[in-house]
Amino acid sequence: MTATNYILIWGMNDVVIVEEIIKQALIEDCPAGDAAGDPLFNDETTAARLIAKENGIVSGLSVFEKTFKTVDPDVSVKTNKQDGDPFKKGETLAVVHGRIRSILRGERIALNFLQRMSGVATLTRSFVHETKGTKASIYDTRKTTPLLRALEKKAVWDGGGHNHRMNLSELAMLKDNHLKSSANVKEAVNRVRRAIGDDIRIEVEVETITAFKEALSTSCDIIMLDNMSLGDMKTCVHLNGGEKILEASGNMTLKRISKVAATGVDMISVGMLTHSYKAMDLSLKF
Numbered sequence: 001m002t003a004t005n006y007i008l009i010w011g012m013n014d015v016v017i018v019e020e021i022i023k024q025a026l027i028e029d030c031p032a033g034d035a036a037g038d039p040l041f042n043d044e045t046t047a048a049r050l051i052a053k054e055n056g057i058v059s060g061l062s063v064f065e066k067t068f069k070t071v072d073p074d075v076s077v078k079t080n081k082q083d084g085d086p087f088k089k090g091e092t093l094a095v096v097h098g099r100i101r102s103i104l105r106g107e108r109i110a111l112n113f114l115q116r117m118s119g120v121a122t123l124t125r126s127f128v129h130e131t132k133g134t135k136a137s138i139y140d141t142r143k144t145t146p147l148l149r150a151l152e153k154k155a156v157w158d159g160g161g162h163n164h165r166m167n168l169s170e171l172a173m174l175k176d177n178h179l180k181s182s183a184n185v186k187e188a189v190n191r192v193r194r195a196i197g198d199d200i201r202i203e204v205e206v207e208t209i210t211a212f213k214e215a216l217s218t219s220c221d222i223i224m225l226d227n228m229s230l231g232d233m234k235t236c237v238h239l240n241g242g243e244k245i246l247e248a249s250g251n252m253t254l255k256r257i258s259k260v261a262a263t264g265v266d267m268i269s270v271g272m273l274t275h276s277y278k279a280m281d282l283s284l285k286f
Contacts, residue, residue, distance in 0.1 A: 051284075116155075125160050
């Protein structure tokens with residue numbers, strides 16, 4: 001399974017989603033004009049530099065630019081980096097030129113998007129670095145900020161990670177609560193397979209080697225090894241023999257990610273990429 005199957009963020013539907021996110025954020029921040037900027041400025045123009053105040057990986061430059069364009073189509077943004085590029089403290093990542101009052105209206109929202117997306121990308125890159133030399137790839141989860149999933153998953157991609165399912169419709173993941181619906185794992189998989197056909201993949205979550213063996217005998221495509229010890233993961237990799245895609249999940253921290261990758265699993269899903277990142281320190285200066 002490749003990330004290409006899941007990275008649909010900048011498809012036509014998702015562009016519409018991103019535009020709506022920006023519009024709603026601007027309404028939230030400026031529902032009835034800028035009480036400070038509007039009285040002080042008319043059509044005066046200026047240039048503002050986007051400056052990095054720490055090292056990181058940039059993500060969200062297109063969203064940054066689109067935010068200003070939504071405020072005022074005459075604002076221009078010249079970027080010195082591309083999404084996924086590393087940056088260092090003190091670097092100028094972009095220059096914004098246009099009406100001062102327009103820049104002031106869009107500044108905070110544009111920075112909010114860029115700082116958070118760059119934070120996700122930077123954290124993701126750290127995890128990806130720890131898996132070098134192994135077959136494992138880093139994947140995100142659905143543990144995203146409500147309504148901002150498209151942006152956060154784009155940031156994971158920019159950080160060198162991969163996108164797991166975008167939503168419940170893309171992949172059938174049978175977790176413990178789903179499996180309670182049936183007498184055993186095989187029955188649950190068969191029921192779902194009959195309903196969705198072969199075009200949608202099925203993933204089964206297991207927590208023990210016994211459950212893994214049962215999942216291995218089904219027609220599922222992916223088996224998630226949830227909160228397993230390193231020893232049990234290695235055993236499952238051996239038993240699998242390359243038959244199914246194996247995903248490791250649960251308590252995936254930078255401290256242990258290299259050891260998990262060394263077990264031979266194919267995927268490692270990391271919830272903290274999108275729920276425990278730190279927004280990057282970036283500023284816009286006239």
